[in-house]
Amino acid sequence: MASIERPRPPAGVHTPGRAAIPARHLRTDRWWLAPTVTVVVLTAFVVYSTWRAFANADYYAAPYVSPFYSPCLASDCVPMRGGADLAVFGPWWGISPALIVLIFPLGFRLTCYYYRKAYYRGFWSAPPACAVAEPHARYTGETRLPLVLQNVHRYFFYFALAFAVILSYDAALGFRDPAGHWGHMGLGTLVLLANIALIWAYTLSCHSCRHIVGGRLKHFSRHPVRYRMWTWVSRLNAHHMALAWASLVGVAVADLYVYLVASGAFADPRFF
Template sequence: MTSTTPAHDDRPGGGPGGGRARLRQRTLRTDRWWLGPTLTTLGLATFLIYGAVRVFQQDHYWVQEHHYLTPFYSPCLAAQCVPDASLFGRVPWEFPPFLPYALISLPILLLFRVTCYYYRKAYYRSVWQAPTACAVREPHSSYTGETRPLMLPQNGHRYFFYAAGAIVLINTWDMLVPFFHGTEGGFGIGVGNLIMLTNVLLLWAYTFGCHSCRHIMGGRLRSFSRSPVRYWLWGRISTLNNRHMLFGWLSIASLMATDAYIALVASGTITDLRIFN
């Protein structure tokens, strides 16, 4: 008589009889579980490639007429920077081609994004495939968590949050300055102003929605009733935190859109449409 009992290995735990089922398939899922990780990989790759090209292009980052400065070059620190684009001053030497003009801000923002809890989940699953999706076998034979030397900086996310907040403040200043450099030299509003404003709002929404920001505001409180203001702020931050993934992707898209628009205007490809001068 042939047995219909599923085959098990000899390792303890997991299934009937103390073993785990031997499955040759990577997964028994029949849905398109691979679509999300694939789109995530393509999205992150697009941003990294576009950002690298623009950062090392070292051109078309400043629109003198309207004082538009792309966030990829802010603050512009190299001696090669256009004087008016260096709102916070320049160092007295020229940067070699392999150094970005925004030498301080870009590493901070990259570290803030890379160590973000959402992005960690995103690239762990899509790039590192640990795991790619629920009920999908990993290609790795062991799990080490975040204990390896290259993974230890992940624990510094809360500190990168403070530094990233300072950079977003600079981006906010970069956004406000062009409003007072209209075509006639006074207050003015153009499409570029609105794009930069949208970008800054999304950057703040992403930054304030950070898990570290939420913890700083209310994570150590023993009683919310004794701190009503912090409780109210914690609630608002929690609302942003619930949409952290959304604001993460929207802010990436707005960064590229803002940079692309300023680059097109700076290169003379298009003209900034003025709404009010």
């Protein structure tokens, strides 16, 4: 006897017991503006970073190195005077060395708690905004592939710390002149310093950092040092969203500046 398909019960906002509101939402403000800006900015960054990652050129202008290419792990990197040129891997058949590096900082941002909220709303409408029904009939959260992989964020945090240290070293090298002499500074020095300051602020404001510093403590009074660190990280954490956007723009601006100087389109002003 052929089985009879039964209609699926209503799901999502049409689940029995939910308020029967015919309108999709009752908001009267411009709730769509935030997810739209998210899509535009993130799309622009993805396009720009993809172009620069595959360019494999104009990423070093002594003494500045692009954050997209540091540390340079391939043997076909351009010679960098004093830079983080490790040459761990071979030439990789002409593949841009940036593709070896960017997987770690991008993985940290892709799995970031705030960025998840931003691109879930902007690209997937899950949901598009507070008090606005999402168009999906089912919701499984981050319990299934591929979104269950978002839990690796805490491990990407340790890689992000390592890269922040390396980029701090690159920023310190900015206090040299093109010949390698210390005690000099140019506009690029300030650009790299601003970039690494934003990267450290964003990294340390991470929710994983806050948990590592002060999580699983039953009595803060018994751990005054960790409690003090936890309060500092918590203050940064309150600005995590702003720091996420500022550091994203900052790293793109730093790379663009190095590209303009390395390609000869712009001469780096030297202050002393």
